[in-house]
Amino acid sequence: MSQEKNEDCGQSAITMISKYRSAGLTMNGRGTSMLKISGLRAGYGRLNALRDIDLEVGKSEIVFVVGPNGAGKSTLLKVVSGLMKPWAGQIEFENEVINGHPPERLCREGLVLVPEGRSIFATLSVEENLALGGMGRKDKSVLQGDLEHVLDTFPILRSRYKGVAGHLSGGEQQQLAIARAILQQPALIMIDEPSLGLAPLMIDEVYASLKALNEKTGMTLLVVEQSTARILNLADRVNVLRNGEIVLSRKTSEISDRKILEEAYFGYVE
Numbered sequence: 513m514s515q516e517k518n519e520d521c522g523q524s525a526i527t528m529i530s531k532y533r534s535a536g537l538t539m540n541g542r543g544t545s546m547l548k549i550s551g552l553r554a555g556y557g558r559l560n561a562l563r564d565i566d567l568e569v570g571k572s573e574i575v576f577v578v579g580p581n582g583a584g585k586s587t588l589l590k591v592v593s594g595l596m597k598p599w600a601g602q603i604e605f606e607n608e609v610i611n612g613h614p615p616e617r618l619c620r621e622g623l624v625l626v627p628e629g630r631s632i633f634a635t636l637s638v639e640e641n642l643a644l645g646g647m648g649r650k651d652k653s654v655l656q657g658d659l660e661h662v663l664d665t666f667p668i669l670r671s672r673y674k675g676v677a678g679h680l681s682g683g684e685q686q687q688l689a690i691a692r693a694i695l696q697q698p699a700l701i702m703i704d705e706p707s708l709g710l711a712p713l714m715i716d717e718v719y720a721s722l723k724a725l726n727e728k729t730g731m732t733l734l735v736v737e738q739s740t741a742r743i744l745n746l747a748d749r750v751n752v753l754r755n756g757e758i759v760l761s762r763k764t765s766e767i768s769d770r771k772i773l774e775e776a777y778f779g780y781v782e
């Protein structure tokens with residue numbers, strides 16, 4: 513990444529998005545690649561967990577990767593976010609190859625992961641958790657604006673601002689983890705199983721906030737989930753990952769029936 517790109521990290525996420533728009537890109541930015549993965553292979557010891565993965569995420573898109581337990585979803589996000597090194601293949605982020613870049617650098621460059629299990633600080637307040645998201649940012653007045661913006665997007669966090677994060681419900685904690693990630697100024701936010709352990713109504717709430725976030729700011733989202741339920745209303749594109757391979761990749765507009773996903777997911781229609 514260029515020096516200029518690194519300096520971008522001192523700007524607000526909102527400012528960065530405005531910049532994309534003023535560069536002539538649409539709010540949805542379709543057709544402009546944000547993340548492009550080609551021939552990616554990775555694993556643990558002798559276990560090949562990802563086999564020749566090709567995957568693309570366009571600017572301002574919401575892209576899902578769905579697959580059963582052990583399919584390789586978390587591994588994929590770990591590799592893309594720099595927590596694991598790929599064995600082969602290429603990852604391009606905003607048209608620059610980022611293979612092997614350390615996670616802190618990728619985070620500064622706008623690629624932020626919300627890991628499985630949320631990792632919020634349960635004994636700290638909502639306010640303190642959010643402050644950690646903005647830690648290291650020097651643009652304090654802009655940060656304040658971004659904070660107001662996430663509190664508008666996730667109103668529950670405003671009403672529980674001084675409360676202990678561990679007292680929030682699972683879905684509320686998930687929203688806190690996402691809000692904290694937003695304050696790290698992502699261009700691309702990757703979320704590992706936001707619905708994990710949540711009741712259906714809570715999943716709806718979390719998904720609705722993701723949609724609102726995408727619609728309001730044009731933020732790009734790569735989300736992995738185990739279930740194909742509910743995602744068709746949210747996703748622009750769905751990839752099905754099975755045994756470390758993408759077995760289906762399709763625009764949501766081209767998926768007439770969820771059965772198409774189920775067939776790819778299970779290898780047959782249930």
Ligand SMILES: Nc1ncnc2c1ncn2[C@@H]1O[C@H](COP(=O)(O)OP(=O)(O)OP(=O)(O)O)[C@@H](O)[C@H]1O
Nearest residue numbers: 556559561579580581582583584585586587588738
């Ligand atoms: N640290 C590790 N060491 C060895 N093998 C691992 C490790 N982490 C994951 N694996 C293996 O790699 C494969 C892919 O695991 P991964 O965690 O990416 O799956 P997943 O799709 O995220 O599953 P889940 O839906 O259960 O979270 C599995 O076979 C898993 O057992």
Ligand SMILES: [Mg+2]
Nearest residue numbers: 585586587628
């Ligand atoms: Mg996982």
